[in-house]
Amino acid sequence: MTVEKLRLIVEELPPELYSKVRSAKVRGNDLRLVTGIDDLASLAKHIHGAYQAPLVTMHATDDRAAEDCFKLYVILSPKGMDAFVTIIAALEPRSQRFVSLTPQINEADWYEREVQDMFGLEAIGHPDPRPLVLYDDWPQGEHPLRKDFPLDRRPPRVKGEYPFTKVEGEGVYEIPVGPVHAGVIEPGHFRFSVAGEPIINLEVRLGYVHKGIEKISESTPYWRGTHLAERISGDNSVAHSTAYCQTVEALASAEVPERAEYIRTVMLELERIYNLIGDISGIALDTAFSVGAANGYLLREKALNLNECLTGSRLLRSVNVIGGVRKDLSANDREKTLSALVRLKLEFEDLVDLMVTSTSLLDRVETTGRLSTEMAIRLNVVGPVARASGVDRDVRRDHPYAAYDRLNFLVPRGTAGDVNARTRVKIDEVRESFSLIDQALDGMPSGPIRTVVENIPAGEMAMSLVESPRGELVHWILAGKERPYRHKIRDASFCNWLAMEEAVLGNIVPDFPLINKSFNLSYSGNDL
Amino acid sequence: MFKFLKLGVLKRGVQTKPYPQEPAVPFDAFIGLPVVDGAACDRCSHCVSACPVQAISLTDEGVEISTARCIFCGECAEVCPQAIKMSREFELAATSREGLRVVYRHG
Numbered sequence: 001m002t003v004e005k006l007r008l009i010v011e012e013l014p015p016e017l018y019s020k021v022r023s024a025k026v027r028g029n030d031l032r033l034v035t036g037i038d039d040l041a042s043l044a045k046h047i048h049g050a051y052q053a054p055l056v057t058m059h060a061t062d063d064r065a066a067e068d069c070f071k072l073y074v075i076l077s078p079k080g081m082d083a084f085v086t087i088i089a090a091l092e093p094r095s096q097r098f099v100s101l102t103p104q105i106n107e108a109d110w111y112e113r114e115v116q117d118m119f120g121l122e123a124i125g126h127p128d129p130r131p132l133v134l135y136d137d138w139p140q141g142e143h144p145l146r147k148d149f150p151l152d153r154r155p156p157r158v159k160g161e162y163p164f165t166k167v168e169g170e171g172v173y174e175i176p177v178g179p180v181h182a183g184v185i186e187p188g189h190f191r192f193s194v195a196g197e198p199i200i201n202l203e204v205r206l207g208y209v210h211k212g213i214e215k216i217s218e219s220t221p222y223w224r225g226t227h228l229a230e231r232i233s234g235d236n237s238v239a240h241s242t243a244y245c246q247t248v249e250a251l252a253s254a255e256v257p258e259r260a261e262y263i264r265t266v267m268l269e270l271e272r273i274y275n276l277i278g279d280i281s282g283i284a285l286d287t288a289f290s291v292g293a294a295n296g297y298l299l300r301e302k303a304l305n306l307n308e309c310l311t312g313s314r315l316l317r318s319v320n321v322i323g324g325v326r327k328d329l330s331a332n333d334r335e336k337t338l339s340a341l342v343r344l345k346l347e348f349e350d351l352v353d354l355m356v357t358s359t360s361l362l363d364r365v366e367t368t369g370r371l372s373t374e375m376a377i378r379l380n381v382v383g384p385v386a387r388a389s390g391v392d393r394d395v396r397r398d399h400p401y402a403a404y405d406r407l408n409f410l411v412p413r414g415t416a417g418d419v420n421a422r423t424r425v426k427i428d429e430v431r432e433s434f435s436l437i438d439q440a441l442d443g444m445p446s447g448p449i450r451t452v453v454e455n456i457p458a459g460e461m462a463m464s465l466v467e468s469p470r471g472e473l474v475h476w477i478l479a480g481k482e483r484p485y486r487h488k489i490r491d492a493s494f495c496n497w498l499a500m501e502e503a504v505l506g507n508i509v510p511d512f513p514l515i516n517k518s519f520n521l522s523y524s525g526n527d528l
Numbered sequence: 529m530f531k532f533l534k535l536g537v538l539k540r541g542v543q544t545k546p547y548p549q550e551p552a553v554p555f556d557a558f559i560g561l562p563v564v565d566g567a568a569c570d571r572c573s574h575c576v577s578a579c580p581v582q583a584i585s586l587t588d589e590g591v592e593i594s595t596a597r598c599i600f601c602g603e604c605a606e607v608c609p610q611a612i613k614m615s616r617e618f619e620l621a622a623t624s625r626e627g628l629r630v631v632y633r634h635g
């Protein structure tokens with residue numbers, strides 16, 4: 001069924017594009033089109049527009065050793081299909097330039113800036129070619145993801161300055177905030193341009209916690225990569241490790257035992273619960289609604305305790321392993337989870353009652369930080385933030401993995417796209433998570449929890465999408481010898497940071513922390 | 529105010545523990561410091577290669593674990609059930625670098 005639909009995409013190509021496709025193959029649910037570098041933009045634009053296919057990821061590989069060129073990969077997800085279109089284009093031999101997709105596909109913006117920094121390839125015609133990942137004191141001509149850049153290289157620091165967007169006019173002034181913040185949060189710089197109270201421009205500058213994870217992964221054997229993936233964004237360790245394991249399992253065409261799929265589902269939902277309760281409490285805190293916040297954090301603590309009780313780790317580390325999960329859930333664990341959930345559910349509804357009837361809270365969250373549906377689509381925003389702006393997308397339903405295709409759940413959505421809508425969507429998602437865990441524990445078959453995965457063929461590529469608490473995240477691996485040749489990771493935050501620049505416009509500065517909290521993005525996951 | 533009282537959110541009572549005056553006991557499943565039984569160790573060094581972060585080294589003294597590096601993943605205990613167990617020990621803070629070395633002497 002999927003294969004036919006994908007073949008139809010090739011058949012439906014307009015003749016001038018059809019002639020530009022050098023090869024078209026379907027691999028599983030992935031249509032792989034190879035084209036010339038000059039036709040990449042028009043082909044991608046066609047599929048992006050004709051099939052309302054958001055850009056899942058765009059990245060490069062350094063194939064100079066074998067083929068004397070760099071390659072670009074553009075992956076799109078046609079609406080209404082559990083399938084992907086991967087467009088592959090090799091740059092001309094020894095060339096380091098390609099035509100930018102951003103003027104045609106807006107959401108390619110940051111991906112292309114990242115490719116420019118990490119591979120030293122120039123996106124011709126990019127509307128904003130400033131560095132994204134590399135910091136101001138990084139020297140020119142050093143590109144970490146090139147294969148001839150050794151892992152242990154420490155380039156000298158040079159003097160440099162980042163050209164922030166300047167907004168000028170009478171009474172306009174700038175407020176620089178960060179990268180070091182007052183609370184124990186991660187580093188990021190926010191440059192506000194303000195006229196009176198309202199924000200008229202915000203520029204987010206990140207990259208301060210860039211750890212080189214994609215580079216490290218290229219020298220990390222697969223089994224060890226799971227531990228690495230758990231640390232991409234500390235509070236999304238199950239989501240990232242599941243995506244990583246699923247990618248490697250797909251590379252080896254391995255079948256994971258069904259029981260392991262169910263256990264992964266339980267863990268993924270436990271992760272969502274503690275994250276989203278944390279988000280909701282944070283929103284209460286930032287509206288100075290201390291009673292709500294205190295009760296919320298108490299609940300989050302109980303959820304973390306449940307994690308520890310089941311897995312030995314509050315943040316659910318070491319749950320996943322390539323081929324399944326590390327530890328089974330006993331009948332006793334099941335009982336403990338069910339009874340803990342009964343209490344959690346009741347107390348969560350108390351918390352919700354408390355919050356939605358607090359007029360002081362509602363006054364702060366309604367109409368604050370609005371993100372329109374059009375903007376959410378234009379920027380390809382993901383996760384609860386997108387859904388609160390009316391976008392109907394959830395990887396668990398649209399590209400099911402683990403045991404999600406055997407469970408029933410709703411995908412809550414809002415319309416207003418304000419802090420209130422994001423809070424409500426997160427509240428409803430917690431409710432769905434409670435029900436998903438109940439169902440998964442009920443439906444869990446007995447059997448093995450782990451299978452041996454070996455013989456991962458070099459040169460093969462695979463991808464996995466997972467709906468993390470922050471939204472869809474992606475792992476893509478091109479296999480090398482016993483380790484990835486290239487490992488592309490895209491956290492949900494990478495898609496959503498730009499949306500915050502939009503959502504704050506016209507809001508007053510004191511509402512920024514609240515809007516920021518309602519997005520709750522990861523710096524570490526973005527910076528990689 | 530009525531709502532608050534009805535919900536009982538003001539009657540949560542004391543939710544914290546008087547730690548460290550009283551010990552905090554983690555759950556049974558908790559994964560803390562790996563403990564090596566020196567007498568059961570035959571110096572095969574499988575644990576050294578299984579550790580993803582090079583936290584284990586074999587010395588003349590015995591098996592040494594660096595709590596500065598260990599991520600408490602349990603890989604070592606998985607390859608060596610005969611000698612390594614993940615304990616529930618979590619009070620691992622030290623005031624010197626030396627204090628982050630835990631040595632299990634060969635028996």
Ligand code: SF4
Binds near residue numbers: 569574
């Ligand atoms: S602790 Fe176990 S794995 Fe490590 S050297 Fe001793 S016997 Fe071998």
Ligand code: SF4
Binds near residue numbers: 580598602603604
């Ligand atoms: S628990 Fe993991 S990190 Fe710690 S010593 Fe064992 S293998 Fe190494």
